[in-house]
Amino acid sequence: MLEFKNVSFRYDVDAFSMMEDLSFSVEDGEFVSIIGASGCGKSTIFRLINGLEKPQKGEILVDGKPIASLKQYSAFMPQKDLLFPWRTIEKNICLPMELAGVPPKEQEARCREVLEQVGLLDYMKKYPKDLSGGMKQRVSFARTLLSGADMLLLDEPFSALDYLTRVEMQEWLLHQWEHYDKTILFITHDVEEAVFLSQKIFVIQDRPFSSMEMVEVPLSYPRDRSDLKKPEIVELKEQLIGKLRRSVSV
Amino acid sequence: MKNISSLILVFILLVIWQGAAMGVDAAYILPSPTQILERLWELREPLILVHLPATMGVTALGLCISVVLGLLLAISMDWNPKLEKALYPIIVASQTIPTTAIAPLFILWFGYGIWSKVLVTILMTFFPIAITVFDGLKGTKREMEELLMTYGATKKDIFLKLKLPTALPSFFSAIKMSIPLSVIGAAIAEWLGAQKGLGYFSKRMMTQLDGAGVFAPVVLLSVVAMVTVWIITIIERKIITWRKEL
Numbered sequence: 001m002l003e004f005k006n007v008s009f010r011y012d013v014d015a016f017s018m019m020e021d022l023s024f025s026v027e028d029g030e031f032v033s034i035i036g037a038s039g040c041g042k043s044t045i046f047r048l049i050n051g052l053e054k055p056q057k058g059e060i061l062v063d064g065k066p067i068a069s070l071k072q073y074s075a076f077m078p079q080k081d082l083l084f085p086w087r088t089i090e091k092n093i094c095l096p097m098e099l100a101g102v103p104p105k106e107q108e109a110r111c112r113e114v115l116e117q118v119g120l121l122d123y124m125k126k127y128p129k130d131l132s133g134g135m136k137q138r139v140s141f142a143r144t145l146l147s148g149a150d151m152l153l154l155d156e157p158f159s160a161l162d163y164l165t166r167v168e169m170q171e172w173l174l175h176q177w178e179h180y181d182k183t184i185l186f187i188t189h190d191v192e193e194a195v196f197l198s199q200k201i202f203v204i205q206d207r208p209f210s211s212m213e214m215v216e217v218p219l220s221y222p223r224d225r226s227d228l229k230k231p232e233i234v235e236l237k238e239q240l241i242g243k244l245r246r247s248v249s250v
Numbered sequence: 251m252k253n254i255s256s257l258i259l260v261f262i263l264l265v266i267w268q269g270a271a272m273g274v275d276a277a278y279i280l281p282s283p284t285q286i287l288e289r290l291w292e293l294r295e296p297l298i299l300v301h302l303p304a305t306m307g308v309t310a311l312g313l314c315i316s317v318v319l320g321l322l323l324a325i326s327m328d329w330n331p332k333l334e335k336a337l338y339p340i341i342v343a344s345q346t347i348p349t350t351a352i353a354p355l356f357i358l359w360f361g362y363g364i365w366s367k368v369l370v371t372i373l374m375t376f377f378p379i380a381i382t383v384f385d386g387l388k389g390t391k392r393e394m395e396e397l398l399m400t401y402g403a404t405k406k407d408i409f410l411k412l413k414l415p416t417a418l419p420s421f422f423s424a425i426k427m428s429i430p431l432s433v434i435g436a437a438i439a440e441w442l443g444a445q446k447g448l449g450y451f452s453k454r455m456m457t458q459l460d461g462a463g464v465f466a467p468v469v470l471l472s473v474v475a476m477v478t479v480w481i482i483t484i485i486e487r488k489i490i491t492w493r494k495e496l
């Protein structure tokens with residue numbers, strides 16, 4: 001379980017706080033999306049969780065323990081694939097395990113297994129330049145998985161992809177989530193994406209924000225794209241877009 | 251062949267040169283390309299057996315020392331921002347010092363042996379190598395560095411797994427750039443005072459008013475430098491297959 005307890009944060013260079021007294025929590029195994037206007041601080045939440053930034057006030061806990069005392073509790077997947085062009089797909093995926101000191105034999109076995117699962121086993125010895133955008137994001141996801149963390153932080157992972165690939169990747173991601181039993185925090189600009197994927201949606205509206213409005217999606221898994229046409233879901237989408245609009249105009 | 255147009259241009263220039271030289275008809279001032287080649291052939295034994303090895307020895311030694319020192323400096327500046335703040339401006343400023351003008355001092359201080367020449371070569375190549383490699387290390391993407399940090403990477407991990415590969419293309423550029431520089435450095439130093447070497451040989455031919463003899467070692471030097479750069483380029487292409495994507 002992830003908990004933010006009264007967290008306040010401001011970038012050194014900024015005059016204003018990004019968040020003040022923010023508290024929220026995410027349960028194990030949940031799929032939670034965070035939406036909000038550009039620049040409102042979504043990525044900053046991830047930077048706080050993975051320890052790249054330290055809050056000025058408050059505590060961030062994972063399973064009740066402060067994150068400073070933990071290792072490998074979260075894995076971050078950025079918008080750009082950030083695959084290392086000089087490494088093969090296999091070596092890219094093994095990178096987090098290499099850093100964690102996993103024995104090479106085991107690295108390879110796990111890499112094979114996950115590549116099989118994401119459907120890219122044939123590309124093991126290829127280089128990132130040989131892959132399409134969607135494939136690269138899958139590799140990037142595989143790398144994130146193999147860091148061994150139970151909580152995945154996905155920051156707009158599909159926003160650079162074309163519409164069809166994106167839709168395909170969303171279905172694929174749900175599949176992976178059901179298979180791997182991980183907690184996923186997912187940042188997106190795309191309301192439809194958030195609704196299709198997640199159980200809960202956190203909406204950031206104010207600046208600085210001290211809370212996020214939580215909206216539950218009344219759909220069960222497995223989901224189908226046709227679910228998006230249900231009247232209550234269409235209604236929900238409109239509602240969310242309305243909230244985001246308001247926050248932009250403020 | 252995509253270099254065909256530049257080859258044609260070179261050929262045209264050579265023809266013009268040949269024509270002009272034949273018109274002037276004073277080989278001690280302007281020898282023609284064919285005269286130079288002829289002279290090169292006549293002088294092949296002393297040039298290739300005695301003077302070329304001498305110059306190459308100086309070049310290789312100077313270049314190796316430069317690469318080691320330049321890498322050390324670049325890496326330590328990248329490692330420690332304080333060092334960068336202190337040294338970087340000095341290095342950039344030092345680029346404006348006319349090395350060729352202070353080369354005679356080295357001969358004065360260190361005599362006619364090999365070390366004065368090696369020092370001139372180092373002086374010519376050390377700073378460009380350090381700066382190019384340093385800029386290469388600095389070209390590391392912040393996002394990639396942060397990604398590694400989220401995996402728990404140490405400073406050393408980041409250096410070995412990210413910075414080093416990122417800077418590799420710059421390293422090759424630095425080498426390719428410094429090969430001609432080091433050859434020039436060695437030749438100038440030999441010109442200023444030596445008992446052997448292509449620079450020295452060229453100077454001796456000058457005192458004998460042998461125009462073609464002055465040019466012959468220069469041609470030899472250029473060819474050797476070009477071939478070396480070409481070999482490095484081939485090695486580079488084998489190792490670096492990702493240059494376009496960065």
Ligand SMILES: Nc1ncnc2c1ncn2[C@@H]1O[C@H](COP(=O)(O)OP(=O)(O)OP(=O)(O)O)[C@@H](O)[C@H]1O
Pocket residue numbers: 011012013014018036037038039040041042043044045
């Ligand atoms: N490392 C940093 N140092 C200083 N300021 C930063 C840093 N990163 C982001 N900011 C600032 O903080 C604000 C919020 O950034 P953040 O990246 O968290 O927003 P975001 O909600 O993820 O936006 P987007 O949807 O565009 O990705 C921005 O105004 C940005 O300029």
Ligand SMILES: [Mg+2]
Pocket residue numbers: 042043044155
């Ligand atoms: Mg962002």
